Amino acid sequence: MRNLCFSRIGQEGPGVPGAEYNATVTGRSTQRPLAGLAVTRVNAQAAATASASRAYESHHQKLLCDVRNAAATAKSRAIETLDRRRARQSRDAAATATARAAETPFCRSVRNARYTAITARSKAAETFYRRRARQSRDATATARSRESEKELQRPTCNACNAVALSTARNSEDTQTRANRLSRPATNMAAVRLSQTPQARRIRLDGNIQSLAAARGVTCLSSFFWFFLAFNYDPGINLTTPDDLNVGSMTYGCQFCNARKRAGDMLLRHSSTATSA
Secondary structure: OHHHHHHHHHOOOOOOOOHHHHHHHHOOOOOHHHHHHHHHHHHHHHHHHHHHHHHOOOHHHHHHHHHHHHHHHHHHHHHOOHHHHHHHHHHHHHHHHHHHHHOOHHHHHHHHHHHHHHHHHHHHHOOHHHHHHHHHHHHHHHHHHHHHOOOOHHHHHHHHHHHHHHHHHHHOOHHHHHHHHHHHHHHHHHHHHOOOHHHHHHHHHHHHHHHHHHHOOOOOOHHHHOOOOOOOOOOOOOOOOOOOOOOOOOEEOOOOOOEEOHHHHHHHHHHHHHHO
């Protein structure tokens, strides 16, 4: 019995107790050919179990699971360093590129249509403040990404964006192009309609300054020219003083039959009498 036990301990084969467990947990075992298979089998079983459990979840349970996952992701993103973030983004980009390269044109069109429907549904359900917050987050993320890229990466990024935009524009039909052009016009009209006079004046002044800077022209602000040619004071009543209230043009000139004011007629008669 003792010899049997010693021979069991020294044996190397598929019947060693704990070999599969050690290969699963640590990924290292004396059974090198079977370690990777054990890890793959356990990962596949875990994925199948998770998929089956998510299939039987209710809508409320799925929402709770999504919220917990989002909170865990946000917590891990908040404490990660810059190097870890760069490494994670590189891994995600490589995995996405590998998945995109392996998909067929039909799968790509289905994925794009699904993402477009999800994005349209999400944007249609969001409120005005949520839209502003989303646009602010996107602008902040874009600015952070532009600041972190190097000088050599910027032309490459611009070229990739131009190629992607050109491909998307060439593949769209007439109705899609019309919808794309009408959306910015509708959004711009809604924004212009909700603007106050002060905000409209600031926007126009900003547009003038931007055009002047682009054309290399020095242009003063519109506030500089505001009431500069005619300093009108609304607190002064211009109808009471006699030297300002000249009346209406109701008198006809005896020489040219033109309409004149009473003061003009008096000046005309006085000048005629003086010359005579």
